[in-house]
Amino acid sequence: MVLANAAARRETMSLSAEQRIALFRTMYAARRIDDREIAGKRQNRVFFQINGAGHEAVQAAAALCLRPGQDWFFLYYRDRALAYGLGVSARDMFLGSVGSRLDPATGGRQMPSHWSDHRLNIFTTSSPTGSQCLQAVGAAEAGLRAGPCGLQERLGVRPDEVVLASLGDGTAAEGEFWESLNSAVNLRLPVVFLVQDNGYAISVPTEVQYPGGDVAALLGGWKEHGLLVLDNVDGLDPIASYDALALATAHARARRGPALVRARVSRPYSHSLSDDEQAYKTAAEREQEARTDPLATYPARLLELGDLTPASLDRLKAEIQEEVDLAWEEALAGPPAEPGSGARHLYSETVDPTSAAFDTEAGQPGNPDGHGKTMVDLINATLRQEMAADPAILLFGQDVADASRQAALAEVKGKGGVFKATHGLQRQFGSHRVFNAPLAEATILGRAIGLAARGFKPVVEIQFFDYIWPAMLQIRDELACIRWRSDGHFKAPVVVRVPIGGYLTGGAICHSQSGECTFTHIPGLRVVCPSRAVDAAGLLRTAIRCDDPVLFLEPKHLYRQAHNKGEEPGPDFMIPFGKARTVREGRDLSVITYGCTVHRALQAARQAEAEGLEVEILDLRSLNPYDWDAVARSVRRTHRVLVAHEDSLSWGYGAELAARIADELFFHLDAPVRRLAAKDTWVAYHPDLEQEILPQVGDFLQAYRALALI
Ligand SMILES: Cc1ncc(C[n+]2csc(CCOP(=O)(O)OP(=O)(O)O)c2C)c(N)n1
Numbered sequence: 001m002v003l004a005n006a007a008a009r010r011e012t013m014s015l016s017a018e019q020r021i022a023l024f025r026t027m028y029a030a031r032r033i034d035d036r037e038i039a040g041k042r043q044n045r046v047f048f049q050i051n052g053a054g055h056e057a058v059q060a061a062a063a064l065c066l067r068p069g070q071d072w073f074f075l076y077y078r079d080r081a082l083a084y085g086l087g088v089s090a091r092d093m094f095l096g097s098v099g100s101r102l103d104p105a106t107g108g109r110q111m112p113s114h115w116s117d118h119r120l121n122i123f124t125t126s127s128p129t130g131s132q133c134l135q136a137v138g139a140a141e142a143g144l145r146a147g148p149c150g151l152q153e154r155l156g157v158r159p160d161e162v163v164l165a166s167l168g169d170g171t172a173a174e175g176e177f178w179e180s181l182n183s184a185v186n187l188r189l190p191v192v193f194l195v196q197d198n199g200y201a202i203s204v205p206t207e208v209q210y211p212g213g214d215v216a217a218l219l220g221g222w223k224e225h226g227l228l229v230l231d232n233v234d235g236l237d238p239i240a241s242y243d244a245l246a247l248a249t250a251h252a253r254a255r256r257g258p259a260l261v262r263a264r265v266s267r268p269y270s271h272s273l274s275d276d277e278q279a280y281k282t283a284a285e286r287e288q289e290a291r292t293d294p295l296a297t298y299p300a301r302l303l304e305l306g307d308l309t310p311a312s313l314d315r316l317k318a319e320i321q322e323e324v325d326l327a328w329e330e331a332l333a334g335p336p337a338e339p340g341s342g343a344r345h346l347y348s349e350t351v352d353p354t355s356a357a358f359d360t361e362a363g364q365p366g367n368p369d370g371h372g373k374t375m376v377d378l379i380n381a382t383l384r385q386e387m388a389a390d391p392a393i394l395l396f397g398q399d400v401a402d403a404s405r406q407a408a409l410a411e412v413k414g415k416g417g418v419f420k421a422t423h424g425l426q427r428q429f430g431s432h433r434v435f436n437a438p439l440a441e442a443t444i445l446g447r448a449i450g451l452a453a454r455g456f457k458p459v460v461e462i463q464f465f466d467y468i469w470p471a472m473l474q475i476r477d478e479l480a481c482i483r484w485r486s487d488g489h490f491k492a493p494v495v496v497r498v499p500i501g502g503y504l505t506g507g508a509i510c511h512s513q514s515g516e517c518t519f520t521h522i523p524g525l526r527v528v529c530p531s532r533a534v535d536a537a538g539l540l541r542t543a544i545r546c547d548d549p550v551l552f553l554e555p556k557h558l559y560r561q562a563h564n565k566g567e568e569p570g571p572d573f574m575i576p577f578g579k580a581r582t583v584r585e586g587r588d589l590s591v592i593t594y595g596c597t598v599h600r601a602l603q604a605a606r607q608a609e610a611e612g613l614e615v616e617i618l619d620l621r622s623l624n625p626y627d628w629d630a631v632a633r634s635v636r637r638t639h640r641v642l643v644a645h646e647d648s649l650s651w652g653y654g655a656e657l658a659a660r661i662a663d664e665l666f667f668h669l670d671a672p673v674r675r676l677a678a679k680d681t682w683v684a685y686h687p688d689l690e691q692e693i694l695p696q697v698g699d700f701l702q703a704y705r706a707l708a709l710i
Pocket residue numbers: 078127128129167168169170171172196198200201202271
C-alpha cells in the first residue's frame with residue numbers, strides 16, 4: 001500500500017505487525033461468531049441474536065488499548081469484538097447464545113451479547129440504552145474516593161485505572177448519557193466514552209437524535225472542563241481507531257479528565273435478527289456499507305503492508321474458523337439453564353438479613369415508645385455509628401451534605417438533608433464520604449451501582465419518594481437484577497433511603513404520595529418501612545449490613561412525632577427483615593398495617609375497646625419480605641382481618657396480602673378480608689381534602705365495627 005501522507009505513515013507506525021494481525025484476528029473471530037450465531041438462531045438453537053458487524057475494527061482497537069482485569073468495562077450489546085479482544089472466548093459467548101447453565105456470564109438468564117465477566121472486570125450488561133454510562137462513572141468514582149477513604153488496597157483500586165463506557169449514537173440522546181458526561185467531567189474522572197456511530201438507532205437516523213447528528217460536535221463547553229473529544233474517528237479502520245483510543249486512554253490514565261471518542265462505523269447487517277434493514281435503508285446505503293465493511297477492507301491492507309501473505313491470511317482465517325466451530329460444538333453439548341434455579345441469586349446466598357444473625361431485638365430495654373429520640377434522630381445516629389464502623393459507607397444525594405463549599409462549612413450550621421437526617425455527617429466523616437449529588441436521580445442510583453460494584457457501600461437519599469421516578473430504570477432494570485442476571489458474579493448492595501407519604505398538610509401531589517407496591521413488585525429488591533424510631537434504627541442497620549439492595553422508606557410524617565420516639569438502642573441493634581411487630585394483642589380482629597397507619601389503627605383500637613372490641617395490630621415493618629407467619633398466626637386467632645395502608649386502595653400493597661389470606665387462610669375466616677386505604681386519587685393540598693383522602697382514625701373505627709358485625 002502506498003502511504004498517502006505523513007499522518008497515515010505515523011498511524012501504521014504506532015502498531016507492530018503482530019498487533020495489526022492481532023486486530024484482524026479479533027475482528028474476524030467476532031464476525032465468524034456472529035455468523036455462526038445467526039445460523040444457530042435460524043436452526044432454533046439460539047433464541048435471540050444481535051450482531052456487531054461493522055463495529056469490529058474500532059472495538060478490536062479499544063480492546064488493545066485497555067487492560068482486562070485492571071481497567072473496568074461497561075459495554076453494550078454491539079460489543080462482541082471488544083469482549084472477544086478482552087478475553088471472552090468464543091465458547092463462553094456460545095454458551096450464552098444457547099442459554100447453557102455453563103454460561104459464565106449469566107448462567108442462561110440473560111440474552112446473548114449482554115457481556116459480563118467478573119474475571120475481566122466486564123460489568124454485567126443490561127438492555128436499556130445508556131444505563132451503563134452512569135454505572136461507569138460510579139466505577140471510576142470508586143478510584144477517586146478509595147484513596148481518601150484508605151481503601152485502595154481493600155477495593156483493589158489502581159492509580160492509573162481507566163473505565164470504558166461504550167454506547168451507540170442513538171444512545172447518546174438518552175438523558176442518562178448526558179448525566180454521566182456531566183458527572184464524569186465535573187469530577188474529572190478517568191472515563192473513556194466510546195460512541196460507536198453507525199448512523200442508526202434501529203431505523204432512526206442520527207440527525208433525528210440531536211442537532212446535526214454528531215454528538216461530539218455538541219460538546220464544546222465540556223471541553224473547557226477537561227473533556228478530551230476525538231470526533232470523526234474512522235471506526236472502520238482499526239489502526240486509525242487505535243491511535244484515537246490510545247490518545248483517549250492516555251488522557252484518562254494521566255488523570256487529565258474523561259475522553260469521548262466518536263467513531264464512525266457501519267452496520268452492514270440488520271439491527272438484530274428481529275429487524276430487516278431493507279425496510280428503511282436504501283440500496284445505495286447498503287451497497288456502500290458492504291463496500292466499506294472492515295472485514296473486506298482490512299485484510300487487503302494487511303496484504304499491502306506485507307504483514308500477511310494471501311496464504312498466511314487464509315491459514316489464519318481457517319484457524320479462527322476452526323476455533324469458532326469447535327466452540328459452537330462445545331456449547332451445543334452444554335447443559336441447558338438449570339431447571340428450578342429461577343429464584344437463585346435474587347438475593348445474597350451468604351448474608352441473610354431475615355436470619356437470627358440480624359436479630360438483636362431481644363434484650364433491648366422494654367417498650368421504648370414515647371420516650372427518647374425521634375425517628376429522624378435515630379436514623380442520623382445509626383448512620384453515624386455505621387459510618388464510623390465501616391469506611392466503605394458513602395452517603396450522597398441532594399442536600400445531604402452540611403455545606404458543599406468547605407469555606408462555608410466553617411461558618412454555617414449545615415444543611416444535612418431537607419429533613420436533617422444526615423446532619424453533621426459530612427462534618428464528621430469528610431466530604432469524600434458525605435457529599436451532594438447533582439439534581440439528577442438517575443445519576444444518584446447509577447453512580448451508586450458503579451460504586452457498589454467496586455466494593456463501596458453507598459447509602460443514598462432520594463429527597464422525596466415523589467421524585468424517585470427518574471431513577472426507576474436504574475432501580476428496576478439494573479439495581480434489583482444485577483446479582484440475578486450475572487448468576488451471582490456481581491452485586492450492588494445499595495441502600496436507598498426515601499422519605500415517603502403524606503399526613504403532612506400542604507404536601508399535595510408531589511410531596512405526599514405513597515406507592516410502595518411499585519417497588520415490592522420488583523424481584524431482588526428489599527423494601528422496608530418502619531413506623532417508630534427504634535425500628536428505623538434496627539432496620540436501617542440491617543439494611544446497611546446486609547448484602548442486598550434495600551429501599552428504605554421513611555414515612556416523613558413520622559420523623560418528629562412524639563408517639564413513636566424511642567431510646568437509642570445499642571450500636572449493634574438490628575431487626576431482621578420479614579419480622580413483624582405485634583403492636584397490640586386482641587381476640588376479635590386483626591389489622592395488618594405499616595408506616596403512618598400503625599398509629600391511626602392503634603388510636604382507633606383504643607376507642608373500640610370501650611365498645612368491647614379487642615383489636616390486634618401487626619406492624620409489618622418490612623414489606624418485602626414480609627412476615628407471613630405472623631399474619632397467619634394472628635388471623636387464625638381472630639378469624640377477621642383488615643389490611644390497611646396509607647397508599648391508595650386499588651392494585652395496592654394490601655391487595656396481595658388480602659389475596660393470600662383469602663387463598664391460604666380461607667377456612668380460618670369468619671368474614672371476608674377487608675381493606676382500608678387512601679382513596680384512588682392524589683393527595684390534595686388543602687388539609688381538609690388531604691384528610692378526606694387518606695385513611696383516618698375514624699375510618700379505622702368504622703372498619704372495625706363493620707368487620708366485627710359480619
Ligand atoms: C431505554 C431503552 N429504550 C429503547 C430500547 C430499545 N432499543 C434497543 S437498541 C436500540 C437502538 C440503539 O441505537 P444505538 O444507540 O445507535 O446503538 P446501535 O444499536 O446502533 O449500535 C433501541 C431503541 C432499549 N433497549 N432501551
